[in-house]
Amino acid sequence: MTAPETNKAPAMPLMQVAEAQTVRLVEIRGGRGLQHRLAEMGLLPGATFTVINNHNPGPCTISLKGSRLILGRGMVHRVFVTPKN
Amino acid sequence: MSDKTLTIALAGNPNCGKTTLFNAITGSRLKVGNYPGVTVEKIEGTVTHNDTELHIVDLPGTYSLTAHSIDEVVARNFIIDEQPDVVVGITDASNLERNLYLCMQLLELGVPVVIALNMSDVAKARGYRIDAEKLSALLGVPVVPTVATESEGIDDLLETVIATANDPEAMERLRLPNYGTEVEPHVKELTAYIAGKSALARRPRWYAVKLLEDDDVTIKHIKELCPDDAEEILARGLKLRSHIESICGDSTEIILADRRYGYISGACTEAVTHTVEARHDLSDQIDKVLTHPILGLPIFGVMMYLVFQLTFLIGGPLSEMLGELINEDLVGFISSHWEGDSLLRSLVLKGIITGVGSVFMFVPLIVLMFLGIAILEDSGYMARAAFIMDRVMHKIGLHGKSFVPMLIGFGCTVPGIMATRTLESKRDRLTTIMILPLMSCGARIPIYTLILAAFFPTEYRTPMMCGIYFIGIVIAVIVARLFRATILRGEAAPFVMELPPYRMPTVKGMFLHMWERIWMYVRKAGTIILVASIILWALATFPRKTEFDQDYDALAKVVQVEIAADVAAIEAATPADAPAAVTEKSKQRIAQIAQNEADRLAEIVGQRESEKLQYTIAGRVGKFMEPVVKTMGFDWKIGTALIGAFAAKEVFVSQMGIVYSMGEDVDEKSVELQTKLQKTYSPLVGFCIMLFCLISLPCVATFAVTVRETQSWKWGFFQAGYLTVLAWLVTTVVYQVGSLFL
Structure with missing residues (x-):
């Protein structure tokens, strides 16, 4: 069975994304509660956002649908993204 | 219409x-x-x-x-x-x-x-x-x-x-969001089914959606509303839920959230046009520095330092002025215009004014503390501060947002506990509430001030004051870690937070912001502390002793007669035409004797008050507790005052005053009380009092708000219990070890 993902760049954790880069959310590795809470804040698989400040290993500030969210150390290695385009 | x-x-x-x-x-x-x-x-x-x-x-x-x-x-x-x-x-x-x-x-x-x-x-x-x-x-x-x-x-x-x-x-x-061809039919199906249950028929679609999301509160709600059908309804929901998940390959609540955002996005594409995005440019630049992983923490430290400086440098003198106004001017005015020894007078002076007044006295400190916090909040910095603290708080098993309630707790624990509502994780929230009383609140300042002034030289006072705050924080850290490893086990929730753009705080905004928290504090003084002061006054007044072991009036008479005789003897020995130096000398002696008389009379009054107090309920409880507090170097008198501290920490001071019968107008600056304490106790005991008051069970208001906010008596009693036991253990160890060296 061929994975449909092959033509896409592999997902990487948010902590590796450079500043000013726009990315697409692939998945959040965490419990259901966490995923749900973030989804309701707009961090859904498929959502695109721009990284504003990224101090590896955190914090990371992102611009999502016109607002700024800050993600802590515990988060930046749970959020997996691919570059947009 | x-x-x-x-x-x-x-x-x-x-x-x-x-x-x-x-x-x-x-x-x-x-x-x-x-x-x-x-x-x-x-x-x-x-x-x-x-x-x-x-x-x-x-x-x-x-x-x-x-x-x-x-x-x-x-x-x-x-x-x-x-x-x-x-x-x-x-x-x-x-x-x-x-x-x-x-x-x-x-x-x-x-x-x-x-x-x-x-x-x-x-x-x-x-x-x-x-x-x-x-x-x-x-x-x-x-x-x-x-x-x-x-x-x-x-x-x-x-x-x-x-x-x-x-x-x-x-x-x-209303045009409800449509969940798309894969999901919407199932939502409709469940909605139609739920609409058939009369108890849920008012908002069937809401229940259907929440059931698909596996929402705990809704499940509980349905069980309560239709206990007979609940099992069937829940089973239906679960079945559809797993069906949706098998088709879409993601959890249902994520799919529903995704569809809602999709629906919104569709609407916005049609209704909103947008040209440039320039909202956060300046904020982003500021954040580059303020949330910097290395620079962030020291900048935060400076901000906190400024808040505390603002509070204590300006607030301290203001508090003193207000204290003088209440304790000297007001009490003096009332006692000079209302003479006698009636119960009502005693209630007003000893109960109400000392109790409530000692709380009001600290309003300037609280106002400034909350002003500082309001500036941080309204400018948008607080969200960043919570974030910066997340790294530190994470290490002790807490969430960055826990820091804000803890900061407020330095002003007053009650609004601090209420501010924990922003914490999503129940365990984070409970841990924060449990350790909040260890943040030295404004009400403990009078106790510290009294003890420091009585026992320690001026140059030690400021470092010791900072030290006691620091001890509180250290104990809080240890306790938090302990709780997170035992009864409140689990990892702190990961940190995600919206950063509002920075803005210039407006005077009106800050004032309004501050006012609500101050109001909580003042209301506490007006209600709980008023009632508690009256109760404590009653405990320290009844039952009233009428037959004394000694005839104090007679003792006083003896002193007066003795002194009068001494004075007469001196006067007789000084001829009217004696040289100026001799007259001056005898005048001085007479003044000395008068002072001596006053001291001895005060002592007699003190003994009498002490005997009276021992007879009252508070005195009896204090006596009863003596063996327990003795290990910390305390006697029954301190024990009695500690009971008072439960009403409000600052009542300790006025209660101590009553115990030492300094009359009716006692505050922490009262020199007589300081000397009395100095004579009776060692500095070690003084430090132990500070330590015990820092850790021991919180005031009634804290207890009440903990019960309300955790919605359980259990946590309220647990908090009061563990803090008191801990306070006893720590203070006992410090006293016993300290006694070996000092």
Whole structure:
């Protein structure tokens, strides 16, 4: 069975994304509660956002649908993204 | 139109200007929201518009109506239980998509909704053009642009709200989000099924959606509402839920959230055009420095230092002045104009004024502390501070947001505990509440001041004061870690938070913000402490001893006679024509003797008061407790004062004064009390008193608010119990070890 993902760049954790880069959310590795809470804040698989400040290993500030969210150390290695385009 | 009262609820995300809009509508003097969850209590106001009375309720700021945090549960329970006539969904128009998410859930709740596009001036400045009519048509609800800060669009909003409340077809026009071909049929199926259950028929779609989301609170709710059918309903929900998950390959609640955002995105594509995005440029630059992983922490340290400097440098002298005003001028005035020895006089002077007055005295400190916090909140820095502290707090098993309640706790524990509502994880919240009393609150300052002034030289006082604050923090850290490893096990919730853009705090905004917290403190003084002071006064007064072991009046007489004889002897020995030096000498001696007389008389009065006190309930309890407090170097008198400290920590000082019978006007600056303490106890005991007061069981108000906020007596008693046991253990060890060396 061929994975449909092959033509896409592999997902990487948010902590590796450079500043000013726009990315697409692939998945959040965490419990259901966490995923749900973030989804309701707009961090859904498929959502695109721009990284504003990224101090590896955190914090990371992102611009999502016109607002700024800050993600802590515990988060930046749970959020997996691919570059947009 | 109608003359009945309409109930209008205001719902919206944090930072959408909801509280500003509330103030603009009601004209009430309340605070401006800037930090998630500033609306800690249910805030209400009433306004009359075109002969219709509107009862406005400000709900806590939330991102959704899922039961993630207490705020969200509060908001949705209000809508479900109180059934407001209209819910106004307030949105930050410059951040519309994320704000409309909550509005989608409001629509699903089956209440008439009006959407306010707040901050529409900001949206315009940022290049967004929103077609309100088109948006209204797409969502099936009225949409009104407003600018709360300028009070624009308020009349329009109120008229729309009243029209909607009186429109019987408002509900039919609602356009609910459609969950798409894969999910929507299942939602419809479950909705139709639930509509058949009369207890749930009022909002079947809401229950259907929440059931698919596996929402705990809803499941509990359904079990309560229809206990007979609950099992069947839940089974249906579960079946459809797993069905949806097998088709879409993701958890149902994520799919539903995704579809809602999809629906919103569709509506916004049609109704919103947007040219440039320049909202955060400056904020981003500032954040580069302030949230920097290395620079962030020291900058934060400086900010905290400034807040404490502001509080103690300016607040300290103000507090002293107020204390003098109450303890000397007011008490002096009353006691000189109201003579006698009646019970009522004693109640007013010893009970009410010393008890309540000693709390009011610290209002300037609390005001400045909360002013500092309000500046940090209104400027937008507090969200960053919470974030910076997250790294530190994480190490002790707490969440960055726990830091804000802890900071408030240095002012007063009660609003601190209420501010924990923003914490999503129950364990994070409970841990924070449990350790909050260890943050030295303003009420403990008088105790520290009394002890430091009595036992320690001036140059040691400031470092020792800082030291006791530090000890509190260290114990809090240890306790927090211990709890997170045992009874409240689990990892702290990962940190994700919205950063509002920085803005210049307005004087009005800060004032309003500060006022609510101060009000909580003053109200505590006016209610709980008033009652507690009266009770404590009664405990320290009754039963009254009428037959004394010794005849104190006779003893006093003896002293007076003795002194009079001495004076007469000196006068007789000094001839009228003696040289000036001799006359001067005998004058001095007479003055000395008079002083001696006063001291001895005071001692007799003291013995008498002490005997009286031993006979009262407080005295008996103190005596009874003596073996327990003895290990800490305390005697029964301190024990009695510690009982008083339960009403409010600062009562310890006035209670100590009563115990040492300094008369009626005692405050921590009372030199007589200081000397008395010095004579009776060692500095080690003094330090032990500070330590015990820092750790031991919190005041009644803290206990009450803990019970209310955790909704369990268990946690209230646990908090009081563990703190007292810990205080006893720590103080005993310090005293016993200290005694070996000193």
